[in-house]
Amino acid sequence: MADELHFGRAAEKLHLAQPALSTQIKLLEYDLGVALFHRTTRRVRLTAAGEAFLPEALATIARSEEAVRVARSVGETGRHILKIGGVDSATAGLLPSVVRGFRSAYPDVSLKVFEMLSGAALNMLESRSLDIAFVRKEPTESHLTSRFVLSESIIIALPAQHPKAGQEKISVSDIASEPLVIPARASRPILFDVIHSYLRSHHVEPNIRQEANERHMIIAMVASGLGVSMVPKWVSEFKRDDVVFRPFEDGGPTVDVYAVWRSDDKMQGVLDFIDHLPFVEPIE
Structure with missing residues:
Protein backbone atom coordinates (compact mmCIF):
# COMPACT_ATOMS: atom_id res chain seq x y z
CA MET A 1 0.00 0.00 0.00
CA ALA A 52 8.43 6.65 10.30
CA PHE A 53 6.68 3.26 10.45
CA LEU A 54 7.39 2.21 6.84
CA PRO A 55 11.18 1.54 7.00
CA GLU A 56 10.83 -0.33 10.30
CA ALA A 57 7.96 -2.42 8.90
CA LEU A 58 9.96 -3.25 5.77
CA ALA A 59 12.97 -4.19 7.90
CA THR A 60 10.78 -6.43 10.06
CA ILE A 61 9.44 -8.20 6.95
CA ALA A 62 12.98 -8.68 5.64
CA ARG A 63 14.11 -10.10 8.98
CA SER A 64 11.14 -12.49 9.13
CA GLU A 65 11.91 -13.70 5.62
CA GLU A 66 15.53 -14.22 6.60
CA ALA A 67 14.42 -16.13 9.71
CA VAL A 68 12.36 -18.47 7.50
CA ARG A 69 15.30 -18.95 5.16
CA VAL A 70 17.66 -19.73 8.06
CA ALA A 71 15.17 -22.18 9.60
CA ARG A 72 14.81 -24.02 6.30
CA SER A 73 18.57 -24.08 5.85
CA VAL A 74 19.05 -25.64 9.27
CA GLY A 75 16.29 -28.14 8.57
CA GLU A 76 17.91 -29.17 5.30
CA THR A 77 21.49 -29.46 6.59
CA GLY A 78 20.87 -30.55 10.17
CA ARG A 79 23.61 -28.09 11.20
CA HIS A 80 22.78 -25.44 13.75
CA ILE A 81 23.43 -21.80 12.93
CA LEU A 82 24.05 -19.45 15.85
CA LYS A 83 21.89 -16.41 15.18
CA ILE A 84 22.93 -13.13 16.79
CA GLY A 85 21.26 -9.76 16.43
CA GLY A 86 20.94 -6.38 18.03
CA VAL A 87 21.84 -2.72 18.16
CA ASP A 88 24.53 -1.18 16.00
CA SER A 89 26.94 -0.46 18.87
CA ALA A 90 27.18 -4.22 19.28
CA THR A 91 26.99 -5.44 15.68
CA ALA A 92 29.36 -2.77 14.34
CA GLY A 93 31.40 -1.77 17.38
CA LEU A 94 31.76 -4.86 19.57
CA LEU A 95 31.07 -8.01 17.60
CA PRO A 96 33.73 -7.93 14.86
CA SER A 97 36.58 -8.75 17.25
CA VAL A 98 34.42 -11.14 19.32
CA VAL A 99 33.25 -13.02 16.22
CA ARG A 100 36.83 -13.36 14.94
CA GLY A 101 37.92 -14.91 18.22
CA PHE A 102 34.88 -17.18 18.40
CA ARG A 103 35.28 -18.43 14.83
CA SER A 104 38.93 -19.16 15.49
CA ALA A 105 38.03 -21.22 18.58
CA TYR A 106 34.93 -22.88 17.07
CA PRO A 107 35.40 -23.07 13.27
CA ASP A 108 32.59 -25.60 12.89
CA VAL A 109 29.89 -23.26 14.23
CA SER A 110 28.09 -21.13 11.63
CA LEU A 111 27.18 -17.56 12.61
CA LYS A 112 24.51 -15.21 11.28
CA VAL A 113 24.60 -11.59 12.50
CA PHE A 114 21.70 -9.15 12.06
CA GLU A 115 21.44 -5.46 12.95
CA MET A 116 18.14 -4.36 14.50
CA LEU A 117 16.65 -2.25 17.26
CA SER A 118 16.34 -3.52 20.84
CA GLY A 119 12.60 -4.23 20.66
CA ALA A 120 12.89 -6.24 17.46
CA ALA A 121 15.87 -8.17 18.82
CA LEU A 122 13.97 -9.15 21.98
CA ASN A 123 10.93 -10.17 19.94
CA MET A 124 13.05 -12.39 17.72
CA LEU A 125 14.78 -13.85 20.78
CA GLU A 126 11.40 -14.69 22.29
CA SER A 127 10.24 -16.32 19.05
CA ARG A 128 13.55 -18.26 18.85
CA SER A 129 14.50 -16.56 15.59
CA LEU A 130 17.59 -15.29 17.45
CA ASP A 131 19.80 -17.11 19.94
CA ILE A 132 21.48 -14.02 21.43
CA ALA A 133 20.20 -10.43 21.39
CA PHE A 134 22.19 -7.26 22.08
CA VAL A 135 19.94 -4.54 23.48
CA ARG A 136 20.13 -1.11 25.12
CA LYS A 137 18.19 -1.92 28.30
CA GLU A 138 18.51 -4.85 30.66
CA PRO A 139 15.34 -6.98 30.42
CA THR A 140 13.46 -7.86 33.57
CA GLU A 141 11.72 -11.03 32.39
CA SER A 142 12.69 -14.02 34.52
CA HIS A 143 12.96 -16.35 31.51
CA LEU A 144 15.69 -14.18 30.01
CA THR A 145 19.28 -13.95 31.22
CA SER A 146 21.40 -10.88 30.50
CA ARG A 147 24.94 -9.65 30.89
CA PHE A 148 26.28 -6.11 30.69
CA VAL A 149 28.89 -5.93 27.93
CA LEU A 150 29.44 -2.32 26.93
CA SER A 151 28.97 1.30 27.94
CA GLU A 152 29.73 3.50 24.96
CA SER A 153 30.34 7.24 24.97
CA ILE A 154 28.26 9.60 22.87
CA ILE A 155 30.51 12.00 20.94
CA ILE A 156 30.02 14.97 18.63
CA ALA A 157 30.23 14.82 14.84
CA LEU A 158 31.06 18.20 13.29
CA PRO A 159 31.62 19.44 9.74
CA ALA A 160 35.38 19.70 9.17
CA GLN A 161 34.99 23.44 8.48
CA HIS A 162 33.14 24.08 11.76
CA PRO A 163 34.80 26.78 13.93
CA LYS A 164 35.11 24.30 16.83
CA ALA A 165 36.45 21.43 14.72
CA GLY A 166 40.03 22.18 15.71
CA GLN A 167 39.36 21.73 19.45
CA GLU A 168 40.37 18.47 21.11
CA LYS A 169 37.16 18.40 23.16
CA ILE A 170 33.76 20.07 22.86
CA SER A 171 31.67 21.61 25.63
CA VAL A 172 27.88 21.63 25.58
CA SER A 173 27.95 25.42 25.35
CA ASP A 174 29.97 25.09 22.11
CA ILE A 175 27.00 23.47 20.40
CA ALA A 176 24.12 24.98 22.40
CA SER A 177 22.74 26.90 19.41
CA GLU A 178 23.74 24.42 16.72
CA PRO A 179 21.11 22.60 14.63
CA LEU A 180 21.11 18.88 15.47
CA VAL A 181 20.90 15.92 13.11
CA ILE A 182 19.71 12.86 15.07
CA PRO A 183 17.42 9.85 14.59
CA ALA A 184 13.71 10.26 15.20
CA ARG A 185 12.44 9.03 18.54
CA ALA A 186 10.15 6.56 16.78
CA SER A 187 13.24 4.95 15.28
CA ARG A 188 15.76 5.05 18.14
CA PRO A 189 13.90 6.04 21.33
CA ILE A 190 16.66 5.17 23.82
CA LEU A 191 19.37 7.18 22.05
CA PHE A 192 16.91 10.03 21.45
CA ASP A 193 16.04 10.19 25.16
CA VAL A 194 19.70 9.97 26.24
CA ILE A 195 20.61 12.93 24.01
CA HIS A 196 17.65 15.02 25.16
CA SER A 197 18.26 14.25 28.83
CA TYR A 198 21.95 15.13 28.59
CA LEU A 199 21.40 18.45 26.81
CA ARG A 200 18.56 19.48 29.11
CA SER A 201 20.66 18.63 32.16
CA HIS A 202 22.99 21.35 30.84
CA HIS A 203 20.02 23.73 30.35
CA VAL A 204 20.16 23.37 26.56
CA GLU A 205 16.97 22.82 24.60
CA PRO A 206 17.76 20.50 21.66
CA ASN A 207 17.47 22.28 18.32
CA ILE A 208 16.59 19.34 16.07
CA ARG A 209 16.83 20.53 12.48
CA GLN A 210 17.10 17.22 10.62
CA GLU A 211 16.12 13.63 11.41
CA ALA A 212 17.74 10.57 9.85
CA ASN A 213 17.85 6.98 11.03
CA GLU A 214 20.85 5.52 9.21
CA ARG A 215 24.32 6.47 10.43
CA HIS A 216 25.75 7.04 6.97
CA MET A 217 22.93 9.47 6.18
CA ILE A 218 23.46 11.33 9.46
CA ILE A 219 27.18 11.71 8.72
CA ALA A 220 26.42 12.82 5.15
CA MET A 221 24.09 15.54 6.51
CA VAL A 222 26.79 16.69 8.93
CA ALA A 223 29.32 16.78 6.09
CA SER A 224 26.86 18.90 4.09
CA GLY A 225 26.81 21.48 6.88
CA LEU A 226 23.17 20.86 7.82
CA GLY A 227 24.04 20.53 11.50
CA VAL A 228 26.07 18.63 14.08
CA SER A 229 25.21 15.24 15.50
CA MET A 230 25.62 13.23 18.68
CA VAL A 231 26.54 9.64 17.85
CA PRO A 232 27.92 6.53 19.59
CA LYS A 233 31.72 6.48 19.54
CA TRP A 234 31.92 3.55 17.11
CA VAL A 235 30.51 5.81 14.36
CA SER A 236 33.85 7.66 14.34
CA GLU A 237 35.18 4.66 12.42
CA PHE A 238 33.43 6.18 9.38
CA LYS A 239 36.48 8.03 8.09
CA ARG A 240 35.65 11.15 6.09
CA ASP A 241 37.79 14.18 5.36
CA ASP A 242 34.78 16.49 5.69
CA VAL A 243 33.65 15.31 9.16
CA VAL A 244 35.49 15.31 12.51
CA PHE A 245 34.53 13.53 15.72
CA ARG A 246 35.24 15.01 19.13
CA PRO A 247 34.50 13.90 22.73
CA PHE A 248 32.65 16.06 25.23
CA GLU A 249 34.73 17.84 27.88
CA ASP A 250 32.76 16.20 30.68
CA GLY A 251 32.84 12.76 29.07
CA GLY A 252 29.34 13.13 27.65
CA PRO A 253 26.42 10.74 27.99
CA THR A 254 26.71 7.00 27.44
CA VAL A 255 24.55 4.22 26.05
CA ASP A 256 24.71 0.69 27.44
CA VAL A 257 24.54 -2.65 25.67
CA TYR A 258 23.45 -5.95 27.23
CA ALA A 259 23.72 -9.45 25.81
CA VAL A 260 20.49 -11.39 26.38
CA TRP A 261 19.66 -15.07 25.89
CA ARG A 262 16.92 -17.44 26.95
CA SER A 263 17.50 -18.81 30.46
CA ASP A 264 16.42 -22.30 29.41
CA ASP A 265 18.70 -22.38 26.37
CA LYS A 266 21.22 -25.16 26.90
CA MET A 267 22.73 -24.95 23.42
CA GLN A 268 26.48 -25.10 23.86
CA GLY A 269 27.10 -22.57 21.09
CA VAL A 270 25.19 -19.89 23.00
CA LEU A 271 27.12 -20.52 26.20
CA ASP A 272 30.45 -20.61 24.37
CA PHE A 273 29.71 -17.32 22.60
CA ILE A 274 28.74 -15.63 25.86
CA ASP A 275 32.05 -16.80 27.34
CA HIS A 276 33.87 -14.99 24.51
CA LEU A 277 32.29 -11.64 25.37
CA PRO A 278 34.47 -9.21 27.32
CA PHE A 279 33.62 -9.06 31.01
CA VAL A 280 32.84 -5.50 32.01
CA GLU A 281 31.48 -4.21 35.32
CA PRO A 282 28.55 -1.81 34.75
CA ILE A 283 29.19 1.78 35.74
CA GLU A 284 27.08 2.80 38.71
Missing part, protein backbone atom coordinates in the same frame (compact mmCIF):
# COMPACT_ATOMS: atom_id res chain seq x y z
CA ALA A 2 2.81 2.41 0.86
CA ASP A 3 4.38 1.68 -2.55
CA GLU A 4 1.17 2.25 -4.49
CA LEU A 5 -0.57 4.98 -2.42
CA HIS A 6 -3.74 3.79 -4.12
CA PHE A 7 -6.11 1.35 -2.41
CA GLY A 8 -7.41 -0.21 -5.63
CA ARG A 9 -3.98 -0.88 -7.17
CA ALA A 10 -2.58 -2.06 -3.83
CA ALA A 11 -5.48 -4.48 -3.33
CA GLU A 12 -5.04 -5.84 -6.85
CA LYS A 13 -1.31 -6.32 -6.29
CA LEU A 14 -1.98 -8.18 -3.01
CA HIS A 15 -4.82 -10.23 -4.54
CA LEU A 16 -7.28 -8.81 -2.01
CA ALA A 17 -10.65 -7.12 -2.28
CA GLN A 18 -10.31 -3.39 -1.70
CA PRO A 19 -12.69 -3.37 1.34
CA ALA A 20 -10.65 -6.16 2.94
CA LEU A 21 -7.43 -4.21 2.47
CA SER A 22 -9.02 -1.04 3.90
CA THR A 23 -10.22 -3.03 6.93
CA GLN A 24 -6.76 -4.50 7.57
CA ILE A 25 -5.14 -1.06 7.41
CA LYS A 26 -7.74 0.38 9.81
CA LEU A 27 -7.11 -2.48 12.25
CA LEU A 28 -3.36 -1.86 12.07
CA GLU A 29 -3.87 1.85 12.72
CA TYR A 30 -6.13 0.98 15.65
CA ASP A 31 -3.45 -1.29 17.15
CA LEU A 32 -0.76 1.36 16.68
CA GLY A 33 -2.93 4.19 17.93
CA VAL A 34 -1.92 6.46 15.04
CA ALA A 35 -3.08 7.16 11.50
CA LEU A 36 -0.68 5.89 8.82
CA PHE A 37 -2.41 7.48 5.82
CA HIS A 38 -4.05 10.78 4.97
CA ARG A 39 -7.12 9.85 2.88
CA THR A 40 -9.17 12.14 0.66
CA THR A 41 -11.52 11.35 -2.21
CA ARG A 42 -8.72 12.16 -4.66
CA ARG A 43 -5.48 11.26 -2.91
CA VAL A 44 -3.83 8.93 -0.41
CA ARG A 45 -0.50 9.79 1.23
CA LEU A 46 1.53 8.72 4.23
CA THR A 47 1.29 10.64 7.50
CA ALA A 48 4.47 11.50 9.41
CA ALA A 49 3.81 8.43 11.57
CA GLY A 50 3.39 6.34 8.41
CA GLU A 51 6.70 7.57 7.01
Whole structure:
Protein backbone atom coordinates (compact mmCIF):
# COMPACT_ATOMS: atom_id res chain seq x y z
CA MET A 1 0.00 0.00 0.00
CA ALA A 2 2.81 2.41 0.86
CA ASP A 3 4.38 1.68 -2.55
CA GLU A 4 1.17 2.25 -4.49
CA LEU A 5 -0.57 4.98 -2.42
CA HIS A 6 -3.74 3.79 -4.12
CA PHE A 7 -6.11 1.35 -2.41
CA GLY A 8 -7.41 -0.21 -5.63
CA ARG A 9 -3.98 -0.88 -7.17
CA ALA A 10 -2.58 -2.06 -3.83
CA ALA A 11 -5.48 -4.48 -3.33
CA GLU A 12 -5.04 -5.84 -6.85
CA LYS A 13 -1.31 -6.32 -6.29
CA LEU A 14 -1.98 -8.18 -3.01
CA HIS A 15 -4.82 -10.23 -4.54
CA LEU A 16 -7.28 -8.81 -2.01
CA ALA A 17 -10.65 -7.12 -2.28
CA GLN A 18 -10.31 -3.39 -1.70
CA PRO A 19 -12.69 -3.37 1.34
CA ALA A 20 -10.65 -6.16 2.94
CA LEU A 21 -7.43 -4.21 2.47
CA SER A 22 -9.02 -1.04 3.90
CA THR A 23 -10.22 -3.03 6.93
CA GLN A 24 -6.76 -4.50 7.57
CA ILE A 25 -5.14 -1.06 7.41
CA LYS A 26 -7.74 0.38 9.81
CA LEU A 27 -7.11 -2.48 12.25
CA LEU A 28 -3.36 -1.86 12.07
CA GLU A 29 -3.87 1.85 12.72
CA TYR A 30 -6.13 0.98 15.65
CA ASP A 31 -3.45 -1.29 17.15
CA LEU A 32 -0.76 1.36 16.68
CA GLY A 33 -2.93 4.19 17.93
CA VAL A 34 -1.92 6.46 15.04
CA ALA A 35 -3.08 7.16 11.50
CA LEU A 36 -0.68 5.89 8.82
CA PHE A 37 -2.41 7.48 5.82
CA HIS A 38 -4.05 10.78 4.97
CA ARG A 39 -7.12 9.85 2.88
CA THR A 40 -9.17 12.14 0.66
CA THR A 41 -11.52 11.35 -2.21
CA ARG A 42 -8.72 12.16 -4.66
CA ARG A 43 -5.48 11.26 -2.91
CA VAL A 44 -3.83 8.93 -0.41
CA ARG A 45 -0.50 9.79 1.23
CA LEU A 46 1.53 8.72 4.23
CA THR A 47 1.29 10.64 7.50
CA ALA A 48 4.47 11.50 9.41
CA ALA A 49 3.81 8.43 11.57
CA GLY A 50 3.39 6.34 8.41
CA GLU A 51 6.70 7.57 7.01
CA ALA A 52 8.43 6.65 10.30
CA PHE A 53 6.68 3.26 10.45
CA LEU A 54 7.39 2.21 6.84
CA PRO A 55 11.18 1.54 7.00
CA GLU A 56 10.83 -0.33 10.30
CA ALA A 57 7.96 -2.42 8.90
CA LEU A 58 9.96 -3.25 5.77
CA ALA A 59 12.97 -4.19 7.90
CA THR A 60 10.78 -6.43 10.06
CA ILE A 61 9.44 -8.20 6.95
CA ALA A 62 12.98 -8.68 5.64
CA ARG A 63 14.11 -10.10 8.98
CA SER A 64 11.14 -12.49 9.13
CA GLU A 65 11.91 -13.70 5.62
CA GLU A 66 15.53 -14.22 6.60
CA ALA A 67 14.42 -16.13 9.71
CA VAL A 68 12.36 -18.47 7.50
CA ARG A 69 15.30 -18.95 5.16
CA VAL A 70 17.66 -19.73 8.06
CA ALA A 71 15.17 -22.18 9.60
CA ARG A 72 14.81 -24.02 6.30
CA SER A 73 18.57 -24.08 5.85
CA VAL A 74 19.05 -25.64 9.27
CA GLY A 75 16.29 -28.14 8.57
CA GLU A 76 17.91 -29.17 5.30
CA THR A 77 21.49 -29.46 6.59
CA GLY A 78 20.87 -30.55 10.17
CA ARG A 79 23.61 -28.09 11.20
CA HIS A 80 22.78 -25.44 13.75
CA ILE A 81 23.43 -21.80 12.93
CA LEU A 82 24.05 -19.45 15.85
CA LYS A 83 21.89 -16.41 15.18
CA ILE A 84 22.93 -13.13 16.79
CA GLY A 85 21.26 -9.76 16.43
CA GLY A 86 20.94 -6.38 18.03
CA VAL A 87 21.84 -2.72 18.16
CA ASP A 88 24.53 -1.18 16.00
CA SER A 89 26.94 -0.46 18.87
CA ALA A 90 27.18 -4.22 19.28
CA THR A 91 26.99 -5.44 15.68
CA ALA A 92 29.36 -2.77 14.34
CA GLY A 93 31.40 -1.77 17.38
CA LEU A 94 31.76 -4.86 19.57
CA LEU A 95 31.07 -8.01 17.60
CA PRO A 96 33.73 -7.93 14.86
CA SER A 97 36.58 -8.75 17.25
CA VAL A 98 34.42 -11.14 19.32
CA VAL A 99 33.25 -13.02 16.22
CA ARG A 100 36.83 -13.36 14.94
CA GLY A 101 37.92 -14.91 18.22
CA PHE A 102 34.88 -17.18 18.40
CA ARG A 103 35.28 -18.43 14.83
CA SER A 104 38.93 -19.16 15.49
CA ALA A 105 38.03 -21.22 18.58
CA TYR A 106 34.93 -22.88 17.07
CA PRO A 107 35.40 -23.07 13.27
CA ASP A 108 32.59 -25.60 12.89
CA VAL A 109 29.89 -23.26 14.23
CA SER A 110 28.09 -21.13 11.63
CA LEU A 111 27.18 -17.56 12.61
CA LYS A 112 24.51 -15.21 11.28
CA VAL A 113 24.60 -11.59 12.50
CA PHE A 114 21.70 -9.15 12.06
CA GLU A 115 21.44 -5.46 12.95
CA MET A 116 18.14 -4.36 14.50
CA LEU A 117 16.65 -2.25 17.26
CA SER A 118 16.34 -3.52 20.84
CA GLY A 119 12.60 -4.23 20.66
CA ALA A 120 12.89 -6.24 17.46
CA ALA A 121 15.87 -8.17 18.82
CA LEU A 122 13.97 -9.15 21.98
CA ASN A 123 10.93 -10.17 19.94
CA MET A 124 13.05 -12.39 17.72
CA LEU A 125 14.78 -13.85 20.78
CA GLU A 126 11.40 -14.69 22.29
CA SER A 127 10.24 -16.32 19.05
CA ARG A 128 13.55 -18.26 18.85
CA SER A 129 14.50 -16.56 15.59
CA LEU A 130 17.59 -15.29 17.45
CA ASP A 131 19.80 -17.11 19.94
CA ILE A 132 21.48 -14.02 21.43
CA ALA A 133 20.20 -10.43 21.39
CA PHE A 134 22.19 -7.26 22.08
CA VAL A 135 19.94 -4.54 23.48
CA ARG A 136 20.13 -1.11 25.12
CA LYS A 137 18.19 -1.92 28.30
CA GLU A 138 18.51 -4.85 30.66
CA PRO A 139 15.34 -6.98 30.42
CA THR A 140 13.46 -7.86 33.57
CA GLU A 141 11.72 -11.03 32.39
CA SER A 142 12.69 -14.02 34.52
CA HIS A 143 12.96 -16.35 31.51
CA LEU A 144 15.69 -14.18 30.01
CA THR A 145 19.28 -13.95 31.22
CA SER A 146 21.40 -10.88 30.50
CA ARG A 147 24.94 -9.65 30.89
CA PHE A 148 26.28 -6.11 30.69
CA VAL A 149 28.89 -5.93 27.93
CA LEU A 150 29.44 -2.32 26.93
CA SER A 151 28.97 1.30 27.94
CA GLU A 152 29.73 3.50 24.96
CA SER A 153 30.34 7.24 24.97
CA ILE A 154 28.26 9.60 22.87
CA ILE A 155 30.51 12.00 20.94
CA ILE A 156 30.02 14.97 18.63
CA ALA A 157 30.23 14.82 14.84
CA LEU A 158 31.06 18.20 13.29
CA PRO A 159 31.62 19.44 9.74
CA ALA A 160 35.38 19.70 9.17
CA GLN A 161 34.99 23.44 8.48
CA HIS A 162 33.14 24.08 11.76
CA PRO A 163 34.80 26.78 13.93
CA LYS A 164 35.11 24.30 16.83
CA ALA A 165 36.45 21.43 14.72
CA GLY A 166 40.03 22.18 15.71
CA GLN A 167 39.36 21.73 19.45
CA GLU A 168 40.37 18.47 21.11
CA LYS A 169 37.16 18.40 23.16
CA ILE A 170 33.76 20.07 22.86
CA SER A 171 31.67 21.61 25.63
CA VAL A 172 27.88 21.63 25.58
CA SER A 173 27.95 25.42 25.35
CA ASP A 174 29.97 25.09 22.11
CA ILE A 175 27.00 23.47 20.40
CA ALA A 176 24.12 24.98 22.40
CA SER A 177 22.74 26.90 19.41
CA GLU A 178 23.74 24.42 16.72
CA PRO A 179 21.11 22.60 14.63
CA LEU A 180 21.11 18.88 15.47
CA VAL A 181 20.90 15.92 13.11
CA ILE A 182 19.71 12.86 15.07
CA PRO A 183 17.42 9.85 14.59
CA ALA A 184 13.71 10.26 15.20
CA ARG A 185 12.44 9.03 18.54
CA ALA A 186 10.15 6.56 16.78
CA SER A 187 13.24 4.95 15.28
CA ARG A 188 15.76 5.05 18.14
CA PRO A 189 13.90 6.04 21.33
CA ILE A 190 16.66 5.17 23.82
CA LEU A 191 19.37 7.18 22.05
CA PHE A 192 16.91 10.03 21.45
CA ASP A 193 16.04 10.19 25.16
CA VAL A 194 19.70 9.97 26.24
CA ILE A 195 20.61 12.93 24.01
CA HIS A 196 17.65 15.02 25.16
CA SER A 197 18.26 14.25 28.83
CA TYR A 198 21.95 15.13 28.59
CA LEU A 199 21.40 18.45 26.81
CA ARG A 200 18.56 19.48 29.11
CA SER A 201 20.66 18.63 32.16
CA HIS A 202 22.99 21.35 30.84
CA HIS A 203 20.02 23.73 30.35
CA VAL A 204 20.16 23.37 26.56
CA GLU A 205 16.97 22.82 24.60
CA PRO A 206 17.76 20.50 21.66
CA ASN A 207 17.47 22.28 18.32
CA ILE A 208 16.59 19.34 16.07
CA ARG A 209 16.83 20.53 12.48
CA GLN A 210 17.10 17.22 10.62
CA GLU A 211 16.12 13.63 11.41
CA ALA A 212 17.74 10.57 9.85
CA ASN A 213 17.85 6.98 11.03
CA GLU A 214 20.85 5.52 9.21
CA ARG A 215 24.32 6.47 10.43
CA HIS A 216 25.75 7.04 6.97
CA MET A 217 22.93 9.47 6.18
CA ILE A 218 23.46 11.33 9.46
CA ILE A 219 27.18 11.71 8.72
CA ALA A 220 26.42 12.82 5.15
CA MET A 221 24.09 15.54 6.51
CA VAL A 222 26.79 16.69 8.93
CA ALA A 223 29.32 16.78 6.09
CA SER A 224 26.86 18.90 4.09
CA GLY A 225 26.81 21.48 6.88
CA LEU A 226 23.17 20.86 7.82
CA GLY A 227 24.04 20.53 11.50
CA VAL A 228 26.07 18.63 14.08
CA SER A 229 25.21 15.24 15.50
CA MET A 230 25.62 13.23 18.68
CA VAL A 231 26.54 9.64 17.85
CA PRO A 232 27.92 6.53 19.59
CA LYS A 233 31.72 6.48 19.54
CA TRP A 234 31.92 3.55 17.11
CA VAL A 235 30.51 5.81 14.36
CA SER A 236 33.85 7.66 14.34
CA GLU A 237 35.18 4.66 12.42
CA PHE A 238 33.43 6.18 9.38
CA LYS A 239 36.48 8.03 8.09
CA ARG A 240 35.65 11.15 6.09
CA ASP A 241 37.79 14.18 5.36
CA ASP A 242 34.78 16.49 5.69
CA VAL A 243 33.65 15.31 9.16
CA VAL A 244 35.49 15.31 12.51
CA PHE A 245 34.53 13.53 15.72
CA ARG A 246 35.24 15.01 19.13
CA PRO A 247 34.50 13.90 22.73
CA PHE A 248 32.65 16.06 25.23
CA GLU A 249 34.73 17.84 27.88
CA ASP A 250 32.76 16.20 30.68
CA GLY A 251 32.84 12.76 29.07
CA GLY A 252 29.34 13.13 27.65
CA PRO A 253 26.42 10.74 27.99
CA THR A 254 26.71 7.00 27.44
CA VAL A 255 24.55 4.22 26.05
CA ASP A 256 24.71 0.69 27.44
CA VAL A 257 24.54 -2.65 25.67
CA TYR A 258 23.45 -5.95 27.23
CA ALA A 259 23.72 -9.45 25.81
CA VAL A 260 20.49 -11.39 26.38
CA TRP A 261 19.66 -15.07 25.89
CA ARG A 262 16.92 -17.44 26.95
CA SER A 263 17.50 -18.81 30.46
CA ASP A 264 16.42 -22.30 29.41
CA ASP A 265 18.70 -22.38 26.37
CA LYS A 266 21.22 -25.16 26.90
CA MET A 267 22.73 -24.95 23.42
CA GLN A 268 26.48 -25.10 23.86
CA GLY A 269 27.10 -22.57 21.09
CA VAL A 270 25.19 -19.89 23.00
CA LEU A 271 27.12 -20.52 26.20
CA ASP A 272 30.45 -20.61 24.37
CA PHE A 273 29.71 -17.32 22.60
CA ILE A 274 28.74 -15.63 25.86
CA ASP A 275 32.05 -16.80 27.34
CA HIS A 276 33.87 -14.99 24.51
CA LEU A 277 32.29 -11.64 25.37
CA PRO A 278 34.47 -9.21 27.32
CA PHE A 279 33.62 -9.06 31.01
CA VAL A 280 32.84 -5.50 32.01
CA GLU A 281 31.48 -4.21 35.32
CA PRO A 282 28.55 -1.81 34.75
CA ILE A 283 29.19 1.78 35.74
CA GLU A 284 27.08 2.80 38.71
